[in-house]
Amino acid sequence: MSEENKPPPNNLVLLQIPRRSTFFLPVKEKKPIENREVPPSKMLPAAIESVLFVSPEPLSVARINTILGKPGIDEIYAILRSLKKSYEQEERGFLLMEVNRGWHFRTDPRFAKWLRPLSEETAPRLSKAALEALSIIAYHQPATKSDIDKLRGVDSAAVVKVLLEYNLVEVQGRKEGTGTAMVYGTTEQFLSIFNLRDLSDLPRMRDLQEIEESDEFPFL
Amino acid sequence: MLAYNIESQKVQIETFDGPLELLLYLVRKEGIDILEVPISNITDAYLFHIRTMDLLNINSAGDFLLMASTLCYLKCQEILNINDDGSKEYTEEDDPLVIKNRLRAQLINYQRCKEASIQLGQQNRLGRDIFTRPKAEQKEHISAPYISTDAMGLLKIFYTLLNSNAAQKKEQELIRSRYSIREMSLWILNRLHKGSCTLNDLLLNQDTLPDRIVCFLSVLELAKLNHLGFEQRAHLKPLHLSPCFSEVIPELPIYDQQEEQYESF
Numbered sequence: 001m002s003e004e005n006k007p008p009p010n011n012l013v014l015l016q017i018p019r020r021s022t023f024f025l026p027v028k029e030k031k032p033i034e035n036r037e038v039p040p041s042k043m044l045p046a047a048i049e050s051v052l053f054v055s056p057e058p059l060s061v062a063r064i065n066t067i068l069g070k071p072g073i074d075e076i077y078a079i080l081r082s083l084k085k086s087y088e089q090e091e092r093g094f095l096l097m098e099v100n101r102g103w104h105f106r107t108d109p110r111f112a113k114w115l116r117p118l119s120e121e122t123a124p125r126l127s128k129a130a131l132e133a134l135s136i137i138a139y140h141q142p143a144t145k146s147d148i149d150k151l152r153g154v155d156s157a158a159v160v161k162v163l164l165e166y167n168l169v170e171v172q173g174r175k176e177g178t179g180t181a182m183v184y185g186t187t188e189q190f191l192s193i194f195n196l197r198d199l200s201d202l203p204r205m206r207d208l209q210e211i212e213e214s215d216e217f218p219f220l
Numbered sequence: 221m222l223a224y225n226i227e228s229q230k231v232q233i234e235t236f237d238g239p240l241e242l243l244l245y246l247v248r249k250e251g252i253d254i255l256e257v258p259i260s261n262i263t264d265a266y267l268f269h270i271r272t273m274d275l276l277n278i279n280s281a282g283d284f285l286l287m288a289s290t291l292c293y294l295k296c297q298e299i300l301n302i303n304d305d306g307s308k309e310y311t312e313e314d315d316p317l318v319i320k321n322r323l324r325a326q327l328i329n330y331q332r333c334k335e336a337s338i339q340l341g342q343q344n345r346l347g348r349d350i351f352t353r354p355k356a357e358q359k360e361h362i363s364a365p366y367i368s369t370d371a372m373g374l375l376k377i378f379y380t381l382l383n384s385n386a387a388q389k390k391e392q393e394l395i396r397s398r399y400s401i402r403e404m405s406l407w408i409l410n411r412l413h414k415g416s417c418t419l420n421d422l423l424l425n426q427d428t429l430p431d432r433i434v435c436f437l438s439v440l441e442l443a444k445l446n447h448l449g450f451e452q453r454a455h456l457k458p459l460h461l462s463p464c465f466s467e468v469i470p471e472l473p474i475y476d477q478q479e480e481q482y483e484s485f
Contacts, residue, residue, distance in 0.1 A: 056355040097350075109349040121354060123347035128337070129237045135337040151333050153326065154238025154283050195344045203339040206332055 036069030044071055045079045058102030058192065100191040101198055123193060124166040133159040137169050138190070139205055142183035144175055160184065168193065239287030240330045294319060369456065384424070397430035404431075404438040405472055409447065412463040419459040445472075 039047040051067055052059060061080065065073050080103055084096040094107045107115055126134065133156050136148045148156045163169045163184075172185040186199070196202060236242045297316040310316070344350050369377070399407070408422060419439065426432045439461070442448040447470055449462045 056353050104352060106346070106350045106352045109344045112349045112351075115351045116348070119347060119351050119354075121347045121351075123345040123349075126341070128341075131337040131341045132237070132333055135340045136333050138340065139333075139336055151329055152238055153240030153287070153330065193346045194340065195346060195350060203336070203343065205336045 036067075038069040038071045041071070044068070044075070045083060048076060048079055049083060052096065052103060052105055055104070058099045058104035060102040063102070097195065098197040098201075099195055100188050106195070124168065126162075126166075127159070129156070130159045130162050134163055134168060134186075134190075137163070137184050138186050138199070138202055141185040141199075142172050142175075143185075144181040144183050146181060239284045240326060241334075242284070243287065243291075244327060244330060244334070290319060290323065294323075395428060395430050397428070397434040399431065399434055401434055401438050401441060402472055404434045405442055406469070408435070408438055408442060409463070409465075409469045409472075412448070412461060413469060416460055416462040419461060422461070445470075 047068055048064060051064055059067075061073055061077050064076050064080075065071065068076075080096070084098075084103075087095050092108070093111060094105050097104055097106045099106070129152075132152055133148050136151050137143050140147060140151075145156060145160055148160065160169070164171075166189075167187055168190045169184045170187050171182045173183055174180040175183050190196075191198065236245065293314075294316055310318075346352065397404075411417060411422065419436075422435055422439065423432050426435050439448065443450065447464050449464050451460045451462065452458070453460070
């Protein structure tokens with residue numbers, strides 16, 4: 001034990017600052033997550049519901065499994081699906097949604113106009129150009145800025161910057177080969193904000209062939 | 221047929237982000253066939269657009285110029301090729317067919333990307349269409365102070381303060397304490413020699429505010445010299461003072477300005 005850490009003699013400085021005062025920066029306690037008791041199987045659906053209710057962000061099945069002491073991934077998955085279904089059928093104000101490879105309670109979009117004034121968090125406002133660039137990155141990722149420029153036929157530096165600021169896209173590396181162009185991809189924040197389970201959940205893009213056969217460009 | 225006029229473009233100018241968008245707009249909304257449009261008109265529409273954009277964004281004006289010239293070139297070739305017997309040879313750079321196909325592919329790809337962006341824009345968005353529990357603010361380092369009393373307890377403390385002489389005086393008068401820190405310290409040590417007491421006891425023993433201040437300073441001095449020990453059993457509970465010396469009251473090396481001053485007079 002070093003000199004500084006030695007406890008003072010009993011009769012010396014005994015000025016005690018109470019433990020729960022504001023003077024101390026509390027040490028962030030790492031909650032031990034192993035060896036937890038599993039809730040009785042009868043209560044498992046309700047337990048899962050309570051865990052989801054408390055979480056401010058989407059929880060993956062694996063995470064729920066760990067929190068509840070590992071009752072089994074398959075079981076949890078089945079319960080989540082039935083919970084989701086029951087919320088949809090019961091016409092509740094909020095629904096259980098699959099977002100960002102996890103599960104999350106989110107409100108029914110039908111009530112958006114009444115909730116908007118209540119909410120402090122607002123969705124990023126995206127211009128038409130920003131949405132175009134974002135969709136190019138989302139569907140073509142990893143995409144370079146020149147890919148975006150080429151598809152839009154116009155310089156996109158400013159809109160890409162906006163997307164980076166909103167943390168909707170991120171630099172995922174540099175392209176191999178000529179030059180070292182940065183390649184962009186979408187973030188987890190993107191999935192969360194656009195309420196997508198994963199990238200395969202993106203709205204389907206029309207096939208090239210479909211457009212070509214559709215007579216929309218008769219002149220060319 | 222002329223499917224647009226320059227005046228009507230005024231409204232649209234700000235909404236076109238690039239030449240492809242303008243072209244797509246002309247093609248789809250107005251239903252025109254680029255190859256049927258009089259060349260002067262399409263050039264006019266483009267130049268009008270570029271003129272406005274010159275002021276706003278010089279970077280994209282170049283893109284519009286390129287598109288305008290490409291269209292002009294295509295139209296020229298179309299006119300020239302009416303009586304062409306196919307004997308003219310083109311390089312890849314200036315073959316109108318290649319250019320046309322490239323433009324077509326560009327337009328179709330842009331159309332796809334535009335559709336996708338519209339769909340994405342309509343997608344339920346967190347904070348706009350759907351909402352969730354807000355994330356708790358990260359205020360973990362500030363925990364609420366623990367107060368071991370209730371509302372009545374607070375009132376009691378407040379009355380104790382009101383009733384003490386010090387709190388009642390509103391007008392401030394500067395009075396020199398009757399005692400020096402040295403004298404006060406000795407008094408405290410003597411007091412503690414008889415047994416431990418609380419800081420409150422010591423302070424309430426003094427009649428005047430200056431005496432109380434001197435008393436408090438003396439306690440601090442003694443604590444600094446390790447002649448005193450403090451103990452507080454709970455938050456906001458009285459502070460217990462205990463002597464840290466055995467039998468003999470220790471010598472005080474406290475420098476006393478007041479005494480020196482008296483001596484010099």
